Amino acid sequence: MNSIKKIFGGDTRQFGMIFALIALVIFFQWQTGGKTLTSGNMMNLFNGNSYILILAIGMVLVIIAGHIDLSVGSVAAFAGIVVAIAMRDWGLPWFGGILVGLLLGAVIGAWQGFWVAYVGIPAFIVTLAGMLLFRGANQFVGKSNTVPVPEPFQYIGSGYLPEVGPVTGYNNLTVLLGLLLVAFVIYSELRSRKRLARVGAEVPEMWVSLVKVGLISAAILYATYLFATGRPGTSFPVPGLILAALVVIFGFISNKTIAGRHVYAVGGNRHAAELSGVQSKKVNFMVMMNMSILAALAGMIFVGRSTASGPFDGVGWELDAIAAVFIGGAAVTGGVGTVIGSIIGGLVMAVLNNGLQLLGIGADMTQIIKGLVLLVAVAFDVYNKTQGKPSITGLLTRNFGNRSKPDQPSEVRSPDSEQAISTKEVISKS
């Protein structure tokens, strides 16, 4: 146990969800007789879930800031139909379509952000309205019909990395991507060791780093192998690539930039943030807007994959995205959550879905199981917190980013905490 701790740094609990994910994969691999970890299935998994995971990235920021967005499915559908019609009727090229979609997302986001941030209506209400509004708008604009999208546009939803360079039997770009990733893992481990040494903190022993890098690299290389050796014409899927890019970008923003800090600050304590000079209205506006832009993107990817935009695209997506975020360790009250955590939460759901499907379990049972998983994951978290023990789903923290919640065994903190009701009550309420 101790050595596991050493390898993964910090506490093993932070990796609870990763272990759960790996355990799930292994379980399904065993139960399905090896049908889970195949090239085709992995590509399916990515293609079929990337849009939910993209939504989860936006959603985690919304939830960290203390809000929620119920409209993402409808926004995605609305953006999808507008883009499809724009390309069919106005003859826009595929990139023009994407641009229009993102722009539309921004406009919708500004609309919702305005109500949430500047009028002060709870996001639950604003986006509940948005859910109805944009679903209706989708069906109004599309006259409840299905509108096909042109071939090049489908690439963003169902395309693969192209074949380039010498014939190696593998997809070269995928292999290259995998190798780059491994190089990055090695580089960042070296850098973190250097940093620890510089700050004067304890540097883990060499073998710990070696095992850690070895394990991660092996996983990456295995995935690379799977993706690079699929049936001809397939390789690492484009939606997966978009997702990866977004994870990197938003992981960076949430973790390393002032904007990211401000989102956590507003979610953690809005009043304190404001008195520290954070413009909370702007932050709220931006997270809502960002969510709608990502929703529009997710909608377009889905349309690209299904080759047409329809009136019932995106139904129920908001719930999948929200579930992913909460399984990934975010707090309903805001201030807590990570991008990576949400992605892993989303992957847990995706693998469950996929595995149960492979096992031939019906949609009814699948929903029941998914519901229970969500409940149990969060209940476990809550239970641990009330016990004053560290949280299990407050996973994936210091190593991936410093934004985990500090453990709060509430009883241990100074019992004589003062919280007088006085003028400040009046002030904070007004």
Next chain:
Amino acid sequence: MENHTILEMRSITKEFPGVKALSDVSITVRAGEIHAICGENGAGKSTLMKVLSGLYPYGDYSGSIIFQGEEVQFKDIRSSEAAGIVIIHQELALIPELSIAENIFLGNEPTRFGVIDWDKVNRETLELMARVGLSEDPTTKIKDIGVGKQQLVEIAKALSKSVRLLILDEPTAALNETDSQHLLDLMSGLRSKGISCIMISHKLNEIEQIADSITIIRDGKSIETLHVKEDGVDEDRIIRGMVGRSLESRFPDHTPKLGEVFFEVRDWTVGHPSVPDRLVAKGSNFHVRRGEIVGFAGLMGAGRTELARSVFGRSYGNFKSGQIFINGKEVTLKSVPQAIEAGLAYVTEDRKSLGLNLLDDIKSTTVSANLKKITRNLVVDKDEEFRIAEEYRKSLRTKTPSVNEGVAKLSGGNQQKVVLSKWMFTDPELLILDEPTRGIDVGAKFEIYGIIQRLASQGKGVIVISSELPELLGLSDRIYTIFEGAITGEISREDASQESLMKLMTASKKAA
């Protein structure tokens, strides 16, 4: 009745994961006495009371509790209340939207044929309110009465449960002098009716005034029990017990080095944020010199916080008129970022709900008001963050195993140090400290005073808002008094006394 013991807690030990909050604590309370429990923040006072009231159920702790001659094993608060022990927490447990009567009988509603008997509720409420000296309509909502009265409602609620032993946790922390005195009188009244009280308080003068005996707890251990009359206890004696050493002076030595006036506010008028015609600041004028500590004295609700916050980037109220001059130049500070930019810092009186993100850790809190300073190419430099937080931890002597700890884990005094370091890192010219030592224990107070004086000697201006007059008198070079939103007086350190301040704090200029 004398010397008849009502409660005895023997060798109570309570552990949390990794922390021994109480070890072998014993306390004996005589019937019909007011027993004060003193100790620094984090000493274990509240934990002990939670054990007593059953919040930590039997089995969670070791040791025994003997109440009215019998050993008791409380499973929860209900069982301790059934035995006659009622605890009134510092954070009042009243529901703002319910009436006084509804609150008093909440969870205990008298019924007739399964329906709440409102006549009985209101009748009994009136009786109970009379006992605590409160005259209000029983149907008044809690949110419509002041904190002082709310406290009385809590006590009335306790009385409705035929209380034998009343526990009050910091009962006067949020009250002004008049309300505090009323509460203390009420406690003496209860005592004469044979109800024992345990009170936890940081206000040593109140303890000296009212308590019959005092148990001092330090670092989770009961140090000693003093009998006020027999032992001739005074404040210094209590402090010595609490900190384990005597503080020669409660304020560090400090010789002010006053510079020129650099900050001035003229004719500052601000409207109430929700009541249109009410003014929270009425043409206030004040100034601060470099190196000067200026006190703002006023009763709770006089408008001290409102004035300070409206100056700090208009973060409170509706700005009506007024000018701010910094170094002789007029400036307009319309938002908090502008105020910070102009060199202002405001430390709120309410750390938990306005001052800190309790989910955050020490290091990121420290830099949170000045992230720009450690950001290069869009990236917040975490090494720098750690280094800076460490620096402040050392120079302010914040007690924590590491700056990676969550701020929620710290005691009040250490949290305040983190808040101070956050604002010191913005390198302000003027620091406005609103109740900087509220809820902070004696030892940490002394350190905070030292920090304030150090800032002043560095040439910064400091405004200290405080409800504790001795604190203002000990710290300030000059004091403004505020009454109902207006500045009613300006007194230099030499001329100030509790009496002169009190006079100006309670009457407007014209009346005086």
